[in-house]
Amino acid sequence: SLAHSIAPNTGPDVRYKLYFRLNVRKDDFSPASMCDVWHDFVPDVQVLGRRERESARHRSVSPESLSRRPGHVVSAAAASTNTPTSDTVADTGTAATCSDRQWGLLREQAGTLVEQGDLSGAAEAYKRLLAATGQVALRYEDQLKAAMCYVSHPDAATWLPLGEGLLTSLCQEAPMSPLVHNLLAHAAMRRQPPDPTDAVKHAEFAIVSCSRDPDGDFVVDLLKLVLSSIDPERALCLATAAKKRYPQLTERIDDACNPASAETAALWREGQAWLQAPDPKDLVEGCRLFSAIAARDPQDYYAALLHGACCTWSGRHPEAEVSLRKALAINEKKPDAYTTLAQCLAAQHRMAEAIAVLDDLVFQRSNIVVATDDEQSKIIEAVQLARDIGHPRATQLAQAAAILWPKVAPKINPPP
Numbered sequence: 001s002l003a004h005s006i007a008p009n010t011g012p013d014v015r016y017k018l019y020f021r022l023n024v025r026k027d028d029f030s031p032a033s034m035c036d037v038w039h040d041f042v043p044d045v046q047v048l049g050r051r052e053r054e055s056a057r058h059r060s061v062s063p064e065s066l067s068r069r070p071g072h073v074v075s076a077a078a079a080s081t082n083t084p085t086s087d088t089v090a091d092t093g094t095a096a097t098c099s100d101r102q103w104g105l106l107r108e109q110a111g112t113l114v115e116q117g118d119l120s121g122a123a124e125a126y127k128r129l130l131a132a133t134g135q136v137a138l139r140y141e142d143q144l145k146a147a148m149c150y151v152s153h154p155d156a157a158t159w160l161p162l163g164e165g166l167l168t169s170l171c172q173e174a175p176m177s178p179l180v181h182n183l184l185a186h187a188a189m190r191r192q193p194p195d196p197t198d199a200v201k202h203a204e205f206a207i208v209s210c211s212r213d214p215d216g217d218f219v220v221d222l223l224k225l226v227l228s229s230i231d232p233e234r235a236l237c238l239a240t241a242a243k244k245r246y247p248q249l250t251e252r253i254d255d256a257c258n259p260a261s262a263e264t265a266a267l268w269r270e271g272q273a274w275l276q277a278p279d280p281k282d283l284v285e286g287c288r289l290f291s292a293i294a295a296r297d298p299q300d301y302y303a304a305l306l307h308g309a310c311c312t313w314s315g316r317h318p319e320a321e322v323s324l325r326k327a328l329a330i331n332e333k334k335p336d337a338y339t340t341l342a343q344c345l346a347a348q349h350r351m352a353e354a355i356a357v358l359d360d361l362v363f364q365r366s367n368i369v370v371a372t373d374d375e376q377s378k379i380i381e382a383v384q385l386a387r388d389i390g391h392p393r394a395t396q397l398a399q400a401a402a403i404l405w406p407k408v409a410p411k412i413n414p415p416p
Contacts, residue, residue: 038140043176043211103132107142114145118371123149123159143170144179151187154373156276160190181206182218189225192276194269196229208241216246223256228266264296271306286310294323301330305337312344320344333369335361339378342385351389358386359393362400370405379408 022041038045110125126146143166150163164187170180181202188199203226207219219242227235239257243250255261271289274281290307293300304327311320321344327337338361345354361368361382370379383401386394402409 043174103129106132110142110145113371114149116371117369119149119152120154120373121371122146123153126150127162140170140174144183147180147183151183151190156190156192160187163187176209176211178206178210178213179218181210182222185222185225189269190272194273196226200226200230204238207238207245212245216249219246219249220252220256223253224261224265227257227261228263264293267293267296271303275306283310283314287314287316294326299330301327301334301337304330305340308337308344309340312340312347315347317344317348332365333367335368335370335375335378335382338368339382339385342382346385346389354385354389355391358382358391358397362397362404368404370407376405376408376411379405380411383412 022045106125106129110122110129113119113122113125122145126142126149129142130146147163147166147170150159150166153159153163164184167180167184167187170177171184174180185199185202185206188195188202203222206222213219223239223242227238230238235257239253243253246253267289271293274286274289287307287310290303290310293303294307297303304323308320308323308327311317311323321341324337324341324344328341331337338357342354342357342361345351345357370376379401383394383398386397391397398412402412
């Protein structure tokens with residue numbers, strides 16, 4: 001954004017730059033435009049301008065200065081008392097002040113967590129960031145990422161209302177943003193019970209009426225989300241409109257419109273409802289659901305993993321082992337299948353094989369990604385299982401896990 005002040009020219013050349021605001025709000029002054037120079041432009045210009053701004057900053061600015069908030073944005077309390085801002089960010093639900101450096105570090109931390117796939121951790125970081133700065137001071141891109149993390153958080157009862165509230169505010173600021181309406185559609189399907197009518201409304205608006213997104217990466221997943229909730233003729237019209245606006249995605253859109261894909265999406269919605277149901281869960285129903293999904297999509301890691309887990313706890317160990325080894329073949333970088341397979345083998349008193357799987361997870365692999373809360377829990381379960389089955393190197397395994405994945409270190413107690 002523009003610096004809202006003047007600065008001396010210390011270079012050898014005379015410099016002139018003109019800024020043209022092509023679209024101006026006719027109502028009262030909005031402080032948001034002081035924080036985001038693209039705020040009052042039409043949506044297409046907003047998207048292009050913000051994208052170029054972020055790209056330019058990544059090319060030419062250090063990571064810390066990249067994230068600086070506007071220096072004039074302070075809390076009302078600090079402004080009224082002339083109290084200097086603090087380097088400490090208050091973890092509260094009310095507006096607080098923080099230094100430019102602290103603000104930048106917190107924003108960078110949140111962005112890193114998003115890149116790592118730790119949306120739960122990122123949600124907490126964005127919540128602190130919003131509390132420290134207020135929504136007006138937070139860039140559009142960060143507000144969008146925060147909303148995505150809130151909507152995707154496993155604890156939908158707590159976080160989904162926060163996400164929908166933030167998205168509603170964003171929708172007022174950028175009513176033609178397809179990314180905002182995409183997230184609103186996903187939020188509608190995460191409600192209890194799901195609201196497919198509202199989801200379809202936002203999906204159709206995002207694909208047909210909103211400004212065209214340069215990449216359109218959201219389109220295919222959005223179609224998969226809603227196609228099974230509308231009649232075939234309406235689904236065909238929506239898919240046709242999507243291909244017209246995003247011709248580069250034609251093949252993927254056709255795949256999404258395949259009846260098998262729609263059936264898989266519908267099954268996954270049942271699967272999500274099953275996962276969110278309180279314990280104890282219906283393991284027989286879980287086996288049925290995830291087996292059906294795995295049969296339709298043989299490369300679906302989570303379908304194979306969850307089918308194996310349901311079979312393990314149902315005592316169907318041979319069937320569980322097949323699915324869990326298949327999950328490992330699909331993706332060997334996630335810890336879930338290793339731990340669950342070791343648990344399955346231990347339940348069959350095949351301790352040597354269970355120990356070998358745990359060793360493979362901790363000692364042999366250097367590419368295991370542990371980002372989400374569930375993945376961290378699986379590492380902790382693996383360490384505990386090693387102790388329970390008398391692993392001869394349980395202590396070394398716990399120490400190695402704590403070094404490899406520092407986030408879980410406080411929760412891994414040394415064996416007695």
